[in-house]
């Protein structure tokens with residue numbers, strides 16, 4: 001059997017390759033640049049460490065609180081606890097320069113072949129997949145035959161483009177990594193901070209995520225805002241200037257973040273996973289877990305169906321995915337539009353996050369990826385609080401906020 005080709009050896013690609021190699025299926029990972037570090041806030045739920053056997057030593061810092069800052073700087077302070085307190089209640093902060101090489105090397109140790117080269121052409125026919133790539137060091141163009149391809153090549157996915165698919169709408173997320181003097185670093189150590197406000201992010205949020213020896217300070221903004229990104233980040237840094245005093249930026253980075261999932265993720269001899277399939281969760285912008293999960297699911301589908309790589313066989317991946325997670329993606333996409341839609345809604349969103357039930361259900365589903373039904377009494381209390389906040393922030397006296 002020809003190998004399975006995985007394009008991209010980041011979190012998604014390495015997970016797909018590892019799963020396939022573990023099942024004894026020959027697999028080749030093609031990565032255009034092994035030294036590239038994916039720009040990323042690096043927030044990861046505990047379930048990722050359990051499900052994908054990621055060692056805890058890769059955690060740069062654990063945080064036990066999240067603080068949401070409204071545009072008028074009112075705060076919702078939230079303990080990272082689900083429906084019941086568990087030992088593994090935390091949000092992990094990882095550095096992609098640590099996580100990605102670890103996952104990649106694990107796949108290689110499992111038997112995956114790794115090639116440093118850039119995919120430049122792809123064709124699919126009855127005989128299989130033919131990929132053309134430029135080897136990074138030699139600059140020589142080479143071809144490779146495969147049974148099927150998994151596109152794990154990110155938001156701009158060349159695999160999707162070469163399969164004839166349109167580019168996904170995306171937002172841009174920009175980030176600086178800043179080393180702070182000890183007293184300033186101490187201010188950030190305990191919590192992940194999220195900032196709302198049109199001047200720092202018109203339709204998403206800005207953040208400060210603490211790592212072991214620095215903070216990641218960034219913001220995201222939707223399509224058409226690319227030119228404003230530097231200004232938005234600069235506004236964020238102005239907003240928190242006193243707490244960043246004496247800091248030194250050692251990395252500036254930015255990348256696209258898809259904002260809509262693709263409906264079609266499976267094709268004849270091909271599947272798309274992670275950002276290539278647009279599988280970033282709305283509202284939170286969380287993509288690492290979903291890239292790994294979808295990659296594992298795509299690989300498991302192949303393990304189940306090989307040697308059949310027909311559209312009908314591979315579509316099982318897509319069907320199961322949307323059956324399990326369709327409602328969640330739709331809800332989070334709606335919530336993003338509702339909660340970050342304008343300045344007043346951002347205030348309402350912050351108030352909503354002060355509700356104890358909202359906090360518990362949010363972290364239960366974020367940390368453990370378990371969609372728990374909400375009891376009716378909690379639903380009533382949450383709805384009551386949201387309506388009250390909505391009324392409060394839309395009363396005539398609040399008009400100055402428009």
Ligand SMILES: Cc1cc2nc3c(=O)[nH]c(=O)nc-3n(C[C@H](O)[C@H](O)[C@H](O)COP(=O)(O)OP(=O)(O)OC[C@H]3O[C@@H](n4cnc5c(N)ncnc54)[C@H](O)[C@@H]3O)c2cc1C
Pocket residue numbers: 007008009010011012013030031032033036038039040041042043044117118119120152153154155158173174175218253254255256257273274275276280285286287288289291
């Ligand atoms: C600034 C920022 C902050 C973020 N913060 C968070 C966060 O805190 N938590 C979270 O969960 N998610 C976060 N995300 C999202 C997260 O980074 C992505 O969802 C995740 O990395 C997707 O993984 P992936 O494997 O699908 O793609 P990627 O990680 O984008 O990897 C794609 C890989 O494909 C390779 N590639 C591309 N083209 C080719 C080619 N032609 N040939 C060969 N290889 C190729 C690339 O080099 C890369 O290694 C953030 C994103 C950004 C931009």
